[in-house]
Structures are given as C-alpha cells and as structure tokens.
Amino acid sequence: MYIAGSQLFAANSTMRLCSPYNSLKSTPNHPRAPIMTVTINYQASSIKSLAGEVDSLLNELGVERGRYTGGKLVARTPITGEITAHVNEISPAEAQAAIDKAHAAFLEWRLVPAPKRGELVRLLGEELRANKRALGRLVSIEVGKIASEGLGEVQEMIDICDFAVGLSRQLYGLTMATERSEHRMMETWHPLGVTGIISAFNFPVAVWSWNAALALICGNSIVWKPSEKTPLTALATEALFERALKRFRQECSAAPDALSIVLFGGRDIGEVLADHAKVPLVSATGSTAMGRVVGPQLARRFARAILELGGNNAAIVTSSADLDVTLRGVAFAAMGTAGQRCTTLRRLFVHESVYETFVPRLKRAYESVTVGNPLQDGNLVGPLIDGAAHASMQKALSEARAAGGTVFGGDRVTVSGADQAYYVRPALVEIAGQVGPVKHETFAPILYVIKYRDFDAALELHNSVPQGLSSSIFTNDLREAEAFLSARGSDCGIANVNLGPSGAEIGGAFGGEKETGGGRESGSDAWKAYMRRATNTINFGRTLPLAQGVKFDVA
Numbered sequence: 001m002y003i004a005g006s007q008l009f010a011a012n013s014t015m016r017l018c019s020p021y022n023s024l025k026s027t028p029n030h031p032r033a034p035i036m037t038v039t040i041n042y043q044a045s046s047i048k049s050l051a052g053e054v055d056s057l058l059n060e061l062g063v064e065r066g067r068y069t070g071g072k073l074v075a076r077t078p079i080t081g082e083i084t085a086h087v088n089e090i091s092p093a094e095a096q097a098a099i100d101k102a103h104a105a106f107l108e109w110r111l112v113p114a115p116k117r118g119e120l121v122r123l124l125g126e127e128l129r130a131n132k133r134a135l136g137r138l139v140s141i142e143v144g145k146i147a148s149e150g151l152g153e154v155q156e157m158i159d160i161c162d163f164a165v166g167l168s169r170q171l172y173g174l175t176m177a178t179e180r181s182e183h184r185m186m187e188t189w190h191p192l193g194v195t196g197i198i199s200a201f202n203f204p205v206a207v208w209s210w211n212a213a214l215a216l217i218c219g220n221s222i223v224w225k226p227s228e229k230t231p232l233t234a235l236a237t238e239a240l241f242e243r244a245l246k247r248f249r250q251e252c253s254a255a256p257d258a259l260s261i262v263l264f265g266g267r268d269i270g271e272v273l274a275d276h277a278k279v280p281l282v283s284a285t286g287s288t289a290m291g292r293v294v295g296p297q298l299a300r301r302f303a304r305a306i307l308e309l310g311g312n313n314a315a316i317v318t319s320s321a322d323l324d325v326t327l328r329g330v331a332f333a334a335m336g337t338a339g340q341r342c343t344t345l346r347r348l349f350v351h352e353s354v355y356e357t358f359v360p361r362l363k364r365a366y367e368s369v370t371v372g373n374p375l376q377d378g379n380l381v382g383p384l385i386d387g388a389a390h391a392s393m394q395k396a397l398s399e400a401r402a403a404g405g406t407v408f409g410g411d412r413v414t415v416s417g418a419d420q421a422y423y424v425r426p427a428l429v430e431i432a433g434q435v436g437p438v439k440h441e442t443f444a445p446i447l448y449v450i451k452y453r454d455f456d457a458a459l460e461l462h463n464s465v466p467q468g469l470s471s472s473i474f475t476n477d478l479r480e481a482e483a484f485l486s487a488r489g490s491d492c493g494i495a496n497v498n499l500g501p502s503g504a505e506i507g508g509a510f511g512g513e514k515e516t517g518g519g520r521e522s523g524s525d526a527w528k529a530y531m532r533r534a535t536n537t538i539n540f541g542r543t544l545p546l547a548q549g550v551k552f553d554v555a
Contacts, residue, residue, distance in 0.1 A: 062242070114169070123248055140374055149337060154205070160209050180546075183537060189533055194279045196274070197211045198286065211283045212260065221256075284306070315330060315348055332500060333472075340443055396446055413425055434450070508523050
C-alpha cells in the first residue's frame with residue numbers, strides 16, 4: 001500500500017510542518033524547501049457494534065450461517081473487542097481424514113493440463129474482483145486495518161491470481177547440452193502433492209492466495225489452517241473459492257472434491273498438518289518460535305518447508321537522503337497496520353548530519369497521526385490485534401527505558417465504544433545502540449532510532465540481528481545505494497532503495513534469510529517450490545555410450 005502526499009496525515013485540522021531544511025541555509029545539496037501545510041482530523045465519534053455487519057457480510061459472501069454460529073472458536077474484532085461469531089472447529093482425527101481426501105483430489109488434479117488449472121485460478125480472480133468491497137471490509141473488521149489496507153489485501157489476491165494464470169502456461173524446464181551423441185537431456189516439472197498452508201492473523205487472506213494460486217496451477221491440492229484470530233475471512237475466502245470451482249465445472253472441466261480444504265482449530269490441528277505423511281510441502285507464516293517447532297517436524301519426515309517468519313526490519317537514512325521522501329517512507333513503514341506487518345520498519349539508523357533535522361520532523365508525524373476506528377475516514381492507525389499484543393508492546397518499551405532509551409508515544413488511546421479494544425499511539429524510541437529489546441521483534445508500532453556516523457558501521461549494525469526479512473536505505477549517493485544492494489550490503493531477502501521495507505508487490509519472491517526462515521512465496525520463480533523436478537535423458541540413437549567415458553561392454 002502506498003500513501004501519497006498529505007494522506008499520511010488525517011484531514012480537517014491544520015498544522016504546519018517545516019521542510020527538513022527550513023532551519024538550514026540553502027546549499028546545492030540541501031536547497032531550502034517550502035513549508036508544508038498538513039491537515040489533521042481527530043476522530044472521536046463512538047464505534048457501534050459490528051456483529052450485525054459481520055453477519056451481513058458473511059451472508060453476502062456466501063457463507064452459511066451455521067458455519068459461524070454455535071461453534072467453540074470465538075471470533076472477535078479488534079476494533080471494539082466484541083465477539084462477532086462462534087466458528088465450528090474440527091478434531092485432529094477429522095483433520096487427518098480431510099488431508100486424506102485432499103490427497104485423493106491431488107491424484108486427479110495433477111492430470112488436468114496446467115493451462116486448464118489456470119482457468120480455475122482465473123475464475124477465482126473474477127470472484128475476488130466481484131466481491132472486493134465485501135471481503136476487504138471483512139478483512140478490516142477482523143484485523144483492524146484501515147479501509148484502503150483491507151481493500152489492498154484483496155487486491156493482492158487478485159494480482160497473484162493474474163500472475164498465476166499466465167504462469168500456468170510457463171511451467172517450463174531447461175534443455176541441457178549432453179556429452180553423448182544422439183542423446184537429449186532436459187528437466188521437467190511435475191505436481192508435488194498436498195500443499196499445507198499455515199497463515200498468520202496480520203494478512204489473513206493474502207498469504208493464503210500467494211500459496212494457493214501457485215499450488216493450484218502447479219497441480220496440487222491445498223489444505224489451509226488459518227490463524228485462530230481470523231477465521232471469518234477464511235470462511236469467506238473458502239466460499240468464494242467454491243463459487244469459482246462451481247463455475248469451473250460448469251464452463252471448463254471436471255474437478256475433484258476436496259481440492260481446497262480449510263481446517264479450523266488450534267495448535268493441534270497445525271501439528272496434524274505438519275506431521276501428515278501425505279503433505280509433502282507446508283508453507284508456514286508466523287513467528288520465529290512457531291518456525292522452530294514446524295521446521296523440525298517437517299525435517300523429521302523429509303518434507304519441504306516454506307517458512308516466512310519474524311522480521312526485525314531496518315532502514316538507513318544517509319546524509320544525502322531526500323528527507324521529504326524519507327519521512328513518508330519511514331512513517332508508513334513504521335506506523336502502517338499499527339506496526340503489525342512482518343515487514344514493518346522497527347530499526348532506523350540516521351546519519352548524525354541530518355539527525356537533528358529529521359528526527360524532530362518524524363516525531364511531529366508520530367504526534368499528529370490519527371489513531372482510532374480504522375473504518376472511519378481520516379484515521380491511519382487502527383488497533384492492536386488483542387491485549388497480549390498491547391502487553392508485549394508495553395514490556396518492550398519498559399525494557400527500552402531500562403536500557404537508556406527515551407520513549408516518545410506508546411500510550412494507550414481511549415476510543416469511545418471500544419473499551420475492550422487496544423488502541424495505542426505509535427512509539428518512537430531514541431536509543432544509543434542495539435541494546436535491550438532492539439534486537440528482538442515486537443509485533444507492535446515501536447521504532448528504535450539510532451544515530452550513526454560511519455556507513456560501514458551502520459551496515460554492520462543493520463545486519464547484526466538474527467532476522468533477515470526486509471530492509472531499505474534512503475540515499476542519493478549511488479555508491480551507498482549499490483553497496484547496500486551488494487554482497488557486502490543488506491543480508492535480507494528484500495532490500496529497497498528510497499522506499500521503506502514494507503509494501504511488497506507480488507511480482508517478486510517474498511521472504512527472508514536467517515531466522516526469517518529462508519522460504520520464498522509469491523512471484524519470480526517461487527513456483528518451483530510447489531513442484532518436483534525430474535531430469536530426463538533420452539537416447540534416440542542405436543548405440544549406448546556412457547557418460548564420463550565409462551566402458552562396460554558385455555558379450
């Protein structure tokens with residue numbers, strides 16, 4: 001998601017923010033810039049109950065009411081903290097049986113030509129386009145995202161469907177030169193099997209789509225275990241997939257039952273998915289702690305893992321940075337989605353020559369950004385997902401103070417009609433180095449700001465955390481930019497120049513290194529993880545020469 005211009009701030013109350021260089025004399029590198037006028041609107045109207053709207057949206061999206069009434073899995077909205085539904089869970093034995101059915105579906109689906117499989121994904125994209133408003137609204141209610149972010153998540157789903165449809169005609173391998181005459185050597189790619197998907201609350205449906213769209217065109221069936229915190233968007237997505245599947249059967253071709261299954265439940269259901277012998281691949285998104293459990297489970301049975309885990313993402317603001325661009329990039333990356341993206345900016349290294357100019361501007365942005373009901377226009381920061389997230393944030397801030405940090409913001413914000421919800425003002429912490437909680441990911445809007453003098457020293461600090469997901473540098477110096485992207489630069493899976501670390505597009509492979517897990521989802525050649533590769537050699541001659549000059553003649 002991109003926030004342009006004054007959209008970074010809310011509207012209807014005026015505040016003057018100076019250009020980064022207004023206190024400096026004009027120089028060729030730092031010209032004086034005009035004063036910006038930004039309007040701010042503090043929303044204070046009481047939030048009404050959302051349970052009725054949730055019921056209406058689920059009905060519109062085709063979810064049967066019996067699926068979300070009377071169950072034991074409690075669904076809440078972080079916007080008010082109220083209960084919105086009770087979803088039916090399944091037992092481990094039922095999960096085992098469901099996976100067996102998905103395996104049977106795979107045995108049929110793998111025989112359908114890939115371009116025809118792409119037709120199913122095309123139809124899914126059409127259903128998502130037709131229901132973008134309703135599903136986006138449900139995402140906002142269930143996760144607490146502002147409206148444009150809820151819609152943006154559904155757009156990601158549409159985008160990956162478009163990508164996968166084209167990819168369904170491009171699942172090609174290489175032809176290699178062979179040392180033997182009258183031989184041909186090549187590689188072919190085949191469907192792998194049931195693809196397990198374990199997703200997190202913060203992108204409840206986009207991550208499913210990254211995996212599902214590719215798995216389906218690659219010839220696999222899918223079994224999805226969504227976060228217990230976001231079951232309703234999973235129900236809605238399942239219903240839209242079933243609509244697409246029905247159209248596929250009517251318009252295109254036969255398709256097996258149990259091609260896509262959703263498993264609702266807790267950790268025990270995730271363990272079934274990770275342990276089942278008929279699931280050769282599990283894509284798991286979540287914390288590093290979760291990955292430490294799932295990874296060894298899969299390794300014990302030699303199954304594949306796509307792990308997308310924690311990210312303690314950083315940016316470097318150099319002496320040559322365009323500070324207007326930097327302010328926009330840093331503010332969204334650090335505060336957007338209430339700091340609950342795996343790519344959220346959590347560490348910021350600012351060169352000493354621009355520190356006293358840039359950091360006060362950034363504080364003013366933190367002070368002015370509107371926190372409140374994310375469904376209401378003008379608010380840019382919604383709630384934390386629950387009380388545990390709030391407690392984790394406050395614990396990290398206490399540790400930062402104990403380590404000598406100065407905390408700006410971080411207080412709980414009272415929102416009328418949302419006494420059970422957890423709204424907070426994003427926190428900026430000025431701290432002397434990477435001490436205390438700085439090296440650990442806290443899934444909340446906390447930005448640690450550190451002053452630096454030497455670029456190489458800042459780069460070393462940037463890379464000295466266990467995680468390696470996303471990163472960025474703000475600079476107008478070509479050498480610094482190229483060094484950051486080079487082998488000695490950022491050690492993350494994503495490295496950006498003059499934009500923040502969050503807001504990735506589906507065209508690139510998404511994932512990171514070190515404790516982030518090493519997996520890749522979405523674009524580029526990530527599809528290869530969902531297929532098995534076979535190397536084929538064909539002898540079309542009348543002799544049998546052996547490779548490497550081996551002689552083995554028999555009478």
